[in-house]
Amino acid sequence: MASLNKSTFLKSFLSYLPIIFLFFSVFNEFDFNYLKLDYFSFNFIFILIFFWTLRNPDYLGYLSIFLAGIINDVVIGVPIGISSFCYLLICAITSYIRQITLSPKFINDWLSFIVTVLLINSIQVIILDLIFLYQVDYMDYLINAGFTFLFYPLFFLLFNILNSQISLKKND
Amino acid sequence: MVKGRDDFVIALRSTFFKKKEKQKFSLISLIILSIIVIIFSNLNFKLIQIVKLGINEVIYRSSYISSVPENKIKEIIFEIKSHIDLHEIHQKELIKIENTEEIIALNNFLTAENKKLRELIDESINSEEIFARVLIDRESPFLKSIVLNKGSKDNVKIGMAIMDRNYLVGQIIEVNYSNSRALLLSDLNSKIPVIIQPPFLQAVASGTGKDYGVIEYTKDEYEENQIENKVIVYTSGLGGLFKPGIPVGKILNNSGQIEFFSDFGQLSFVKITEFKIGEDK
Numbered sequence: 422m423a424s425l426n427k428s429t430f431l432k433s434f435l436s437y438l439p440i441i442f443l444f445f446s447v448f449n450e451f452d453f454n455y456l457k458l459d460y461f462s463f464n465f466i467f468i469l470i471f472f473w474t475l476r477n478p479d480y481l482g483y484l485s486i487f488l489a490g491i492i493n494d495v496v497i498g499v500p501i502g503i504s505s506f507c508y509l510l511i512c513a514i515t516s517y518i519r520q521i522t523l524s525p526k527f528i529n530d531w532l533s534f535i536v537t538v539l540l541i542n543s544i545q546v547i548i549l550d551l552i553f554l555y556q557v558d559y560m561d562y563l564i565n566a567g568f569t570f571l572f573y574p575l576f577f578l579l580f581n582i583l584n585s586q587i588s589l590k591k592n593d
Numbered sequence: 594m595v596k597g598r599d600d601f602v603i604a605l606r607s608t609f610f611k612k613k614e615k616q617k618f619s620l621i622s623l624i625i626l627s628i629i630v631i632i633f634s635n636l637n638f639k640l641i642q643i644v645k646l647g648i649n650e651v652i653y654r655s656s657y658i659s660s661v662p663e664n665k666i667k668e669i670i671f672e673i674k675s676h677i678d679l680h681e682i683h684q685k686e687l688i689k690i691e692n693t694e695e696i697i698a699l700n701n702f703l704t705a706e707n708k709k710l711r712e713l714i715d716e717s718i719n720s721e722e723i724f725a726r727v728l729i730d731r732e733s734p735f736l737k738s739i740v741l742n743k744g745s746k747d748n749v750k751i752g753m754a755i756m757d758r759n760y761l762v763g764q765i766i767e768v769n770y771s772n773s774r775a776l777l778l779s780d781l782n783s784k785i786p787v788i789i790q791p792p793f794l795q796a797v798a799s800g801t802g803k804d805y806g807v808i809e810y811t812k813d814e815y816e817e818n819q820i821e822n823k824v825i826v827y828t829s830g831l832g833g834l835f836k837p838g839i840p841v842g843k844i845l846n847n848s849g850q851i852e853f854f855s856d857f858g859q860l861s862f863v864k865i866t867e868f869k870i871g872e873d874k
Binding site: 445448449482483484486487490491492495496497498499500501502503505506509510512513516517520521548553555556557558561 | 600603604605607608609617618619620623624626627628629630631632634635645648649652653655656659660663729736738766767774781782801802
């Protein structure tokens with residue numbers, strides 16, 4: 422009985438992990454800035470949203486993503502709504518990829534990811550720089566996109582393990 | 594060709610309009626909602642301002658609580674670094690202590706002389722200080738700002754200076770009821786009028802988004818005349834927000850980069866200061 426309860430708890434905890442990661446990241450702006458390494462930052466949230474909305478969208482709702490975007494904007498101090506818009510565009514792209522893909526392959530996902538990150542960063546820069554007249558460093562965005570692209574395989578592996586655990590528990 | 598276009602339209606329609614079992618909202622409705630939020634968040638209606646203040650209050654407090662583990666890691670890294678640099682820091686401090694008495698005496702004389710000269714031209718500088726704790730130290734690669742635990746209920750106003758000891762670190766850009774946000778001098782959008790001493794030239798200190806600032810809009814001969822090893826950058830007082838003479842940073846080795854006196858990554862408590870220039874005697 423105890424093991425059954427434990428299993429149920431673990432199952433629901435694992436299924437909530439993507440959302441927990443998402444909200445923890447937006448509240449903390451997960452970019453390794455405290456390591457004080459020059460030219461090193463990556464956007465963990467982009468990786469998280471891209472992977473889960475592409476591979477298993479049931480565990481990361483669009484509404485949570487929208488709310489996470491609002492929180493992210495307030496925390497980093499940019500006009501409210503920009504991150505939500507960008508995150509939802511990632512969801513739109515992943516949803517489209519899901520519609521047109523029969524058998525998902527890692528390399529295709531990875532290449533789609535860099536295109537998505539560059540597109541989303543460009544949209545963000547256009548909104549901030551041209552509409553709201555915020556001065557932004559294009560090089561920082563480019564470097565961030567590069568590291569985010571490089572880190573995707575690592576998080577892909579970790580999230581894949583988590584995803585298979587969730588699916589396993591679900592099918593138990 | 595027509596079939597291909599049909600497939601594309603069907604895929605797009607499914608992407609934006611179709612809801613999965615566990616999704617409560619379609620993607621297109623949330624995208625439209627986020628566009629509405631972007632537009633409304635930049636309108637200055639009272640109701641929108643109140644809603645924004647409410648959201649800011651809740652999120653800043655929540656972010657402060659959830660940042661506790663991250664702050665602990667930062668503290669540990671800082672502790673380790675200070676242990677490693679202990680000997681070097683000690684040597685530097687010894688040199689400073691040797692000269693301290695001499696500097697204090699000279700400083701007292703200059704302060705008194707400065708006060709007397711200001712009285713002669715009927716000018717006075719008063720300041721009101723509010724001590725604040727840093728709630729969120731969000732030095733993201735794109736925005737350098739801090740959130741403080743004092744807001745409009747403590748008479749904090751937009752434009753007030755943020756000081757770390759006697760050094761300028763930024764200014765208030767957003768005020769909520771119980772907290773406020775300050776833009777650091779290192780942010781790309783930060784520009785303050787300064788004086789470069791020597792050779793006493795007016796300039797603008799701009800943030801770069803990195804840990805240092807740069808000098809802009811000054812005389813061309815500034816770079817040619819940089820013969821001194823250590824050039825100090827002070828606020829010039831132009832613009833009326835800051836009093837003249839607040840130390841900002843130093844320019845080392847003709848680099849043109851301002852090394853700020855204060856370490857913006859280690860701010861825990863700061864002073865929010867309002868300068869009243871020329872109001873009372």
